[in-house]
Amino acid sequence: MADSSYNSPSEYIGHHLSNNELHLDFLGEGSFMTLHLDSFVMAVILGVLSMGLIWLVARKASAGVPTKTQAFVELIFSFIDDQVGNIFHGNRHSFVAPAALTVFIWVLMMNAMDFLPIDIMAKFYAMLGLYEWKAVPTSDVNTTFGLALGVWFLMIYFGIKVKGMGGWLHEIFCAPFGSSVWVWPANFLFNLIEYVSKPLSHSLRLFGNMYAGEVIFLLLGLWAATGVSGIIFGSILGAGWAIFHILIVVLQAYIFMMLTVVYLSMAHEGH
């Protein structure tokens, strides 16, 4: 339901979609030196909370009969382990599988913040003195791009680590068209496009889905503010969208995790 203090729909939507900005003037001038405090704080809280809880279980994991909590954690563990094992052929336990677990759980938790009713949560944040607070970190392109960037660096790191600096450079210039000097520019261009498009598609897919989900919740909220029929239909459609969103939240987390694993295993295996 829209707050009575909003004067126009664009103000309502704009308010809910703007981030709590912290200007980092000590790092230098410019609009880049800004931190979205809400995205960052929510992401860190969710990451610490979720991985911390799993850690608490993992720390006391017994090889005997597991407790129900441990069984649940092991369920997630073996789900990730199976998925990674299907794609990545190597020692997945040393890095790729735990990274995939981190990505899946963290992104899932951040996406799941979308389930919280946006206006009620806005009231709650306002009570804490946070008047602009966007609770879904993954609907901020900075978060998804930050994650994709992390995966991108890992991709390059493993590419160089597995194939050696020479092998990696050789692949950049000699794949996919062959090692003739005449196709080096074309190869390089292709690889450049690939290296640019990977983090872009990786991050924008997640961001687009979560952002659009939030916008639809907001539009339904706007409708609900128009009267009785708006409340009825807005509520029904809002419930429907929330239920459908359960699928999207999990699916997008899964896709983000799978892409991470695919990119990392491609870096290990080469063309």
Add this chain to the structure above:
Amino acid sequence: MNLNFTMIAQAIAFAILIWFTVKFVWPPLLNAIEKRQKEIADGLAAAQEGKLSLEVAAKKNAETLNEVKQKGAEIVSQAEKRASEIVEQAKNVANEEGDRIIASAKSEIDQEVNRAKEELRGQISTLAIQGAEKILDKEIDKKIHADMLTKLAKDL
């Protein structure tokens, strides 16, 4: 939705979180699960082994039972044979004994008969003499005729 420092901060947070998971979360879970898998596999193998040894033992049992049954049957048949032998032997002994008893009884009877005959002979000679005395009405010298009478008695 402008790109800014947030993405670097998130990337750093991401890196720390991954490091944490790689270092502290994944290994204990992996250890626990792999250890349990091994324990279960071992348990299943042990169960299989136990089943196998049970089968072997059952087979051995059946063999032993068969052997014992055979031996028992052998013993019984031997005993039967021995028993019939003993019975046969006893019959033979009894027959012999019976024959012997019959023979001795016969000889005794013969003796008795002979003795009775002797006695009868003596009495008959006396009777004959007395009869002759009465018939002849005259005394006969026993001493003179003794030889003749003895001869008569013998002929009887």
